[in-house]
Amino acid sequence: MSDICEKLSIREAGSSDYDEIMKIGEFLYGFDFVASMYHQYLTWYHCYVGIIEGQIIAFNAGKIVDGGKTMITSGARVKAKLQGQGIMGQIIKHIVKKLRHISPELEYDCLTATSETTSEHEDKILRNYKYILKQINCDICCKRTDFNTDKINPNIGNDIQEIRYNRLKEIFYSPTSQWMFPDHRIVADWSSYRLLEENIPSLLERFGFWESGHLQSTVISVAETYVVKDRLNYCLNFYGSDSMEIRNHIAFHIQRIPEFVTTKCDDIMLSMLFPEYVQNPGQYYELFKSNCNDKAGQYAGELRLYERQL
Known part of the structure; x- marks a missing residue:
């Protein structure tokens, strides 16, 4: 675990966190779907924020599908200056732990990525994930x-x-x-x-x-x-x-x-x-x-x- 992750705390996101989550950074060229559907996300997903020194620096949302067997995530983001230090990995572990309380039979974690992301990070992704389609x-x-x-x-x-x-x-x-x-x-x-x-x-x-x-x-x-x-x-x-x-x-x-x-x-x-x-x-x-x-x-x-x- 990196030094920065030692300072990380994770909690469930709420409606009052919207403004801080939007300040994490600009995503999808400024057309971030979470920005327009955040309050629905709180209903559709189990949403969590990562906090360092009192500031929200990361967000991710997890959901149980496939009859309790699979976790899907959506809207993941980390402040640019803190990316690549394991923060999102810690948040995903936290979400898995929480969702297993709801669905003990949880078995799979599913990830989707654009071609831009995979061109830079596919080797890293394939260390943990299997390519499906x-x-x-x-x-x-x-x-x-x-x-x-x-x-x-x-x-x-x-x-x-x-x-x-x-x-x-x-x-x-x-x-x-x-x-x-x-x-x-x-x-x-x-x-x-x-x-x-x-x-x-x-x-x-x-x-x-x-x-x-x-x-x-x-x-x-x-x-x-x-x-x-x-x-x-x-x-x-x-x-x-x-x-x-x-x-x-x-x-x-x-x-x-x-x-x-x-x-x-x-x-x-x-x-x-x-x-x-x-x-x-x-x-x-x-x-x-x-x-x-x-x-x-x-x-x-x-x-x-x-x-x-x-």
Whole structure:
């Protein structure tokens, strides 16, 4: 344990800690989702702060999924000048200890990281974690004033249906899930959930699920929206390889974006994640440009999933 960790104390985070947590540093280029969803995080997760000399210098949030078998974390951060000294490792150990009081059968710790993080730290990650899978990330940004849906056929998406509890359970345990969901997992909000009925309530509490393909799903999209500062983030995860159906889902969700835009939103970001088996995901950026805004900017990368046995 480093000298700095000897000074570290850890406690549960509360609503009054918001301002100090936001001062830990700027994350995700200033568009930190925890900033807009902090109070929901206190409900969704078990949240903890790290404190040194009376100041909050770190934060992480842990949650039990997979019927008590797995811990997922979200929103982790440490002050820049204190990174690399083992602080987050101590906080994760603390969260594991606390969550084991709730779920003694806790067995796995799941980690997701962007391609930028893994390019610098993957050797270190692989000392403790096993690589599971990756998804392709495509973010598209534009100004609200440049966004329109006039070129999209309003009839697109008529066969796309929202998925409810019983239908999602049916999909999870169907033969289709074997090829649709790599490693028998679904990724939402950069977190991995095994295809278990126990995960369905928390998934449906936060995300919208949509399917096309009539009696047998060919494509499923998972949607979440939130506003960070002056930007609407519309986040989508796709499952299925039918490119025409994926295009229909994207067009369907693009048509829904105006429902969530407020006068506070100057920018719109459509963030899409695709399983590795989806061919040429860049084509869907071109779909957005040609139908909504030819000035839209694009970011492409990867999200990697790791897991370790505790």
